[in-house]
Amino acid sequence: MTRQRGFTLLELMLALLISTALLALLYQGVSQSLQQWQRSSSIAQHSSQQYRLNQHLRQQLSQALRVKNIDRQPVFQGDSQQLAFIAAIDHPARSGLYHYQLAHHRNPDDQYKFTLNIRRWTLNPTEPAPSERFQLYTGPSPVLIEYASQNRDGSLEWHAQWQQQRSLPALVRLSQPDNPSHAHGWPEQLIEIKSPHHVR
Numbered sequence: 001m002t003r004q005r006g007f008t009l010l011e012l013m014l015a016l017l018i019s020t021a022l023l024a025l026l027y028q029g030v031s032q033s034l035q036q037w038q039r040s041s042s043i044a045q046h047s048s049q050q051y052r053l054n055q056h057l058r059q060q061l062s063q064a065l066r067v068k069n070i071d072r073q074p075v076f077q078g079d080s081q082q083l084a085f086i087a088a089i090d091h092p093a094r095s096g097l098y099h100y101q102l103a104h105h106r107n108p109d110d111q112y113k114f115t116l117n118i119r120r121w122t123l124n125p126t127e128p129a130p131s132e133r134f135q136l137y138t139g140p141s142p143v144l145i146e147y148a149s150q151n152r153d154g155s156l157e158w159h160a161q162w163q164q165q166r167s168l169p170a171l172v173r174l175s176q177p178d179n180p181s182h183a184h185g186w187p188e189q190l191i192e193i194k195s196p197h198h199v200r
Contacts, residue, residue: 053134054189057116060087060100061191066168067097070124075099076168079161080144083172086121097121099129104142114143114186136186141178143186148173168193 064085067075076085082103089098099121104114119131137143147162148171162169175188 050136053116053136057100057102057136058189058191060089060098061085061172062194063087064168064193065097065195067121074164075121076165077163078102078145078147078172079163080146081142083145083162094120102136102145106142111138111140112142113138139176139185141176141185143174143176146173146175147171168195 064087067086084101099119101117104112114137116134119129147159147169148156150170172191176186
């Protein structure tokens with residue numbers, strides 16, 4: 001009659017150590033994969049939000065209206081660092097005229113933030129209205145704003161500011177002249193105003 005040999009305590013401990021090490025390696029791999037997936041998901045979500053914001057900005061700026069405020073001054077005003085305009089939102093939940101303000105700010109760490117502020121427009125600018133602020137871009141160089149008027153011969157003339165003009169510009173350009181490669185920067189955008197001579 002043969003005698004069956006069982007596992008010794010040392011063999012059981014060794015098997016337990018090997019199993020623990022394998023489980024630790026497996027957990028580390030799964031954890032890294034999960035973190036990588038979360039980072040990728042966060043980047044994709046941020047990119048999708050930025051894309052939607054840029055599309056909304058392009059659409060609204062192309063439909064800008066030459067509205068006047070309580071002092072009969074046109075609201076569409078801008079220079080190379082900021083721009084304010086009025087555009088309509090046609091949505092059941094929030095239809096009406098809205099005030100848009102683009103601006104870039106320089107942080108103490110020499111980073112520029114290009115932001116978009118949206119609030120419901122009222123004739124009296126001192127009347128309070130809730131606003132929403134969105135960050136469009138952060139980087140080492142500013143996003144500059146330029147305005148083009150159309151001459152009688154059809155040629156364009158670019159301006160660094162648009163103040164108290166009798167009409168809206170034909171084009172608005174958002175670009176980064178200090179970053180011509182646009183590597184991780186703001187791609188140049190040309191936005192055509194659909195009704196530059198529309199006055200309200």
